[in-house]
Amino acid sequence: MPRVSKRKSEPVRSSEPAAKKTAKEVERIDSFFATYANTSIDMIDPEGVEKLCADLNIEYTDIKVLVLAWKLNAKKQGYFTQDEWRTGLKSLHVDTLKKLQKQLPELVKEAFKKEKFEDFYHFSFRYCLTEDKQKNLDIETTCELLKLLLHSTYDQQVDSFIEFLKIQKEYKVINMDQWTNFYRFCQEIDFPDFKNYDDGLAWPIILDNFVVWLREEKFA
Numbered sequence: 220m221p222r223v224s225k226r227k228s229e230p231v232r233s234s235e236p237a238a239k240k241t242a243k244e245v246e247r248i249d250s251f252f253a254t255y256a257n258t259s260i261d262m263i264d265p266e267g268v269e270k271l272c273a274d275l276n277i278e279y280t281d282i283k284v285l286v287l288a289w290k291l292n293a294k295k296q297g298y299f300t301q302d303e304w305r306t307g308l309k310s311l312h313v314d315t316l317k318k319l320q321k322q323l324p325e326l327v328k329e330a331f332k333k334e335k336f337e338d339f340y341h342f343s344f345r346y347c348l349t350e351d352k353q354k355n356l357d358i359e360t361t362c363e364l365l366k367l368l369l370h371s372t373y374d375q376q377v378d379s380f381i382e383f384l385k386i387q388k389e390y391k392v393i394n395m396d397q398w399t400n401f402y403r404f405c406q407e408i409d410f411p412d413f414k415n416y417d418d419g420l421a422w423p424i425i426l427d428n429f430v431v432w433l434r435e436e437k438f439a
Contacts, residue, residue, distance in 0.1 A: 247314035265297040298349045355392035373405040
């Protein structure tokens with residue numbers, strides 16, 4: 220009968236060190252949050268965001284701020300709750316100003332990756348809806364946001380559309396459907412000849428009007 224070798228049982232490894240490490244990380248993240256938080260509302264408010272930007276050496280209007288809001292899944296423009304801050308920074312393994320400063324350029328690159336950009340683009344529209352039950356963006360905000368998000372890739376389309384938005388009188392605001400379809404327009408439609416643009420398809424009327432205007436005014 221063959222001998223059965225007796226194997227020593229593996230020691231049970233405690234998860235305590237990992238738990239302690241996580242707890243310490245959360246503690247540092249919370250301390251980081253407290254540096255900028257308004258204690259009366261337990262949130263980082265616009266004043267706190269401005270202070271954060273100053274410490275990061277970036278402007279309040281820098282796209283890095285918008286990308287940070289996206290990564291934190293922030294619900295209200297100019298405000299970060301402690302839960303948003305904690306959950307977001309924990310997922311990024313960021314617990315200090317220096318680490319955040321180093322991480323931000325990489326987060327911008329991530330936001331502009333093809334597989335992530337559409338989500339970032341949609342988030343940006345929602346994030347700029349500053350009032351309760353607001354569903355539309357005014358033309359000025361829309362133009363600034365388009366320049367920030369799309370100009371580096373679709374400069375001609377964006378410049379032309381902004382010019383059109385500023386001179387047309389029919390639309391005072393832009394809704395999510397129009398916002399989404401302009402990005403699709405940039406991706407799918409030949410510019411500036413529009414040879415594959417079919418106004419019989421389900422494009423928003425504002426884009427039909429844009430194409431008519433550009434054909435008549437720019438390329439007549």
